[in-house]
Amino acid sequence: MSFLPLRARALGQDRVLCVADGGRFFRTAPDFVERLGFDRRAPDDQPFLIDQGCAIAPGDTLGEAAYLYALAERATPPAALDYLILVPTLRCNLSCSYCQVSRAPVAAPGFDWDAATLAAVLDAIDGLPGTRIKIEFQGGEPTLRPDLLRAVIDRCARFETRQFVICTNLQQLDDRILPLFDDPEVYISTSLDGDAETHQRNRTASAGATAQFRANLEAVIARYGPRKVSALPTVDPADPPEIDALIDSYVGLGLDSIFLRPINYQGFARKRHSASREQSDGWRAYHERFVRALIARNWADRSRVLEETYTAICLRRIFQPGADRHVDLRNPNPLGKDYIVIDHDGTVYPTDEARMLSRSGVIDLSIGDVFSGWETERRALLNRHASNYDDPACQRCAYQPFCGRDLVDDIARYGRIDLPRLETEFCRRHLHLFDFLFELIYEDDPAVRYSLSRWLRLDGTPAALGVTHP
Amino acid sequence: MTASAQFEIDGELRDLALSAAQWLCGFYSGIRVELQSDAILLSAGHLDRDTLTTIWTAALANERLHASARMRRAAAFETLAR
Numbered sequence: 149m150s151f152l153p154l155r156a157r158a159l160g161q162d163r164v165l166c167v168a169d170g171g172r173f174f175r176t177a178p179d180f181v182e183r184l185g186f187d188r189r190a191p192d193d194q195p196f197l198i199d200q201g202c203a204i205a206p207g208d209t210l211g212e213a214a215y216l217y218a219l220a221e222r223a224t225p226p227a228a229l230d231y232l233i234l235v236p237t238l239r240c241n242l243s244c245s246y247c248q249v250s251r252a253p254v255a256a257p258g259f260d261w262d263a264a265t266l267a268a269v270l271d272a273i274d275g276l277p278g279t280r281i282k283i284e285f286q287g288g289e290p291t292l293r294p295d296l297l298r299a300v301i302d303r304c305a306r307f308e309t310r311q312f313v314i315c316t317n318l319q320q321l322d323d324r325i326l327p328l329f330d331d332p333e334v335y336i337s338t339s340l341d342g343d344a345e346t347h348q349r350n351r352t353a354s355a356g357a358t359a360q361f362r363a364n365l366e367a368v369i370a371r372y373g374p375r376k377v378s379a380l381p382t383v384d385p386a387d388p389p390e391i392d393a394l395i396d397s398y399v400g401l402g403l404d405s406i407f408l409r410p411i412n413y414q415g416f417a418r419k420r421h422s423a424s425r426e427q428s429d430g431w432r433a434y435h436e437r438f439v440r441a442l443i444a445r446n447w448a449d450r451s452r453v454l455e456e457t458y459t460a461i462c463l464r465r466i467f468q469p470g471a472d473r474h475v476d477l478r479n480p481n482p483l484g485k486d487y488i489v490i491d492h493d494g495t496v497y498p499t500d501e502a503r504m505l506s507r508s509g510v511i512d513l514s515i516g517d518v519f520s521g522w523e524t525e526r527r528a529l530l531n532r533h534a535s536n537y538d539d540p541a542c543q544r545c546a547y548q549p550f551c552g553r554d555l556v557d558d559i560a561r562y563g564r565i566d567l568p569r570l571e572t573e574f575c576r577r578h579l580h581l582f583d584f585l586f587e588l589i590y591e592d593d594p595a596v597r598y599s600l601s602r603w604l605r606l607d608g609t610p611a612a613l614g615v616t617h618p
Numbered sequence: 619m620t621a622s623a624q625f626e627i628d629g630e631l632r633d634l635a636l637s638a639a640q641w642l643c644g645f646y647s648g649i650r651v652e653l654q655s656d657a658i659l660l661s662a663g664h665l666d667r668d669t670l671t672t673i674w675t676a677a678l679a680n681e682r683l684h685a686s687a688r689m690r691r692a693a694a695f696e697t698l699a700r
Contacts, residue, residue, distance in 0.1 A: 151687065151690055152683055152686065152687060153687055153690075153691060153694075154683050154687070155680055155683060155684070156676045156677075156679050156680040156683065157645070157676060157680070158646070158669070158672045158673040158675075158676040158677070160669060160672070161666065161668045161669040161672060162668060162672055163672065164672060164675070164676045164679075169691060169694075178671070178672045178675040178676065181675055181676055181679045182675050182678075182679055184679060184683065185678060185679025185680070185681075185682040185683055186679070186682060215694065216694055216697060216698070219694055219695070219698055220698055223698055537695045541641070541644065543684060543688070543691070544641055544645075544680060544681070544684050545645070546680075568644070570644030570645065571644070576647075579645070
């Protein structure tokens with residue numbers, strides 16, 4: 149009897165999606181699925197399944213090898229540490245209501261790397277084994293300490309491939325900061341919550357500060373071009389901005405990628421935006437309308453391609469395993485291995501969200517420190533639960549090959565990692581997202597296919613993106 | 619308007635059907651599952667009868683596929699982990 153490494157999920161009336169363990173998929177009618185499930189295949193079913201890599205006949209060693217290869221292709225490969233999130237200061241010059249990082253006031257002492265911590269960070273960089281490095285500076289507001297940023301960037305000169313991202317509120321641009329930004333290997337990441345009124349309500353609190361931010365953002369885009377800058381909105385799901393206004397605020401600046409983020413249930417948001425623990429159906433509907441608005445705009449104006457970042461990442465998870473290295477959606481999701489966070493006091497965390505939970509006093513998820521190391525029992529304990537292979541719900545889920553595991557998100561929302569998977573926001577969110585993506589994949593609309601093809605970075609637009617078996 | 623669909627549970631596949639019904643609640647939101655003596659009744663306010671039937675067909679087949687593939691799949695993942 150053939151091995152059928154398949155899972156099935158209904159896509160609506162009279163349509164079922166079948167997904168193989170290695171991620172290949174097809175859509176079919178319920179009759180076929182019933183034949184599959186109960187071993188009543190018709191004569192032409194088997195050739196189709198084998199051709200699609202969805203069946204392995206007895207004794208087919210090549211098919212077995214291909215199956216294992218496909219599984220391996222989907223799994224996160226072991227990798228050396230080459231991505232550091234560094235928090236040189238916890239001080240910040242803003243007080244955003246939903247701040248997830250538990251900032252310190254600008255004048256507060258004791259919230260920056262001291263000389264010993266800087267030296268230990270630089271030693272850690274010297275000890276990295278690979279030839280490439282990516283460093284993301286977070287905070288607080290990291291541009292309050294351009295000297296520390298410069299010290300780190302200069303220390304990375306030996307790496308063949310370097311990328312630095314400075315996550316900044318862009319409230320301040322001066323002769324100390326601009327030389328950092330001038331470095332072609334430095335990218336700028338900032339928050340842009342929509343139009344001026346929304347941004348001011350959420351972040352800057354005053355018209356003056358809002359205008360300053362806007363002027364600085366326009367200045368860096370004019371100076372370096374839009375490709376050097378990424379901006380992300382943080383949206384209050386209870387009061388989201390009008391979709392076209394939000395898109396226009398990005399398009400007007402030449403920014404094509406919008407990472408639609410609801411308020412993260414971290415830091416100050418845990419108290420001030422407690423509803424952010426769970427996303428609502430209203431938010432999911434808003435997200436779908438947002439993506440469809442982008443699809444309509446891309447069809448109307450082919451000179452540029454707009455995308456919602458996370459939707460595009462999930463789409464590439466379906467078709468292009470390994471294309472993105474988005475550390476919040478991968479399986480296994482090793483913690484403290486290929487990337488770490490080093491806090492203002494030298495404490496090491498496996499993720500930035502873990503740092504936030506610790507700062508908020510929810511739970512200490514530190515795995516060590518930059519002085520004595522982080523290959524600890526605490527790290528090993530977290531990594532015993534870092535995949536979705538063993539979860540009984542994930543074992544039955546058609547989207548398992550594309551999905552991931554986020555222990556820290558579960559701990560942040562529920563204080564535990566053993567909640568039944570289907571009851572977690574992570575699972576509900578991704579069930580919805582992948583359902584929506586497969587709806588788009590099989591939608592007979594050239595505008596939809598056009599956008600999906602652009603988000604997949606394809607040269608052309610195929611006639612169909614998904615296989616259908618009648 | 620609430621739609622419903624009833625599916626008989628074959629004696630041999632009763633355990634499989636019960637398992638499928640249990641998982642269905644989590645995988646498809648807004649569906650009420652009621653277990654009767656030899657049948658399962660699905661109802662939902664936002665889905666029609668044909669869609670409920672498709673969901674049941676997919677859920678039952680999925681549970682059967684899972685049961686058939688479980689051991690070999692686990693062995694493959696174990697091979698990967700090594």
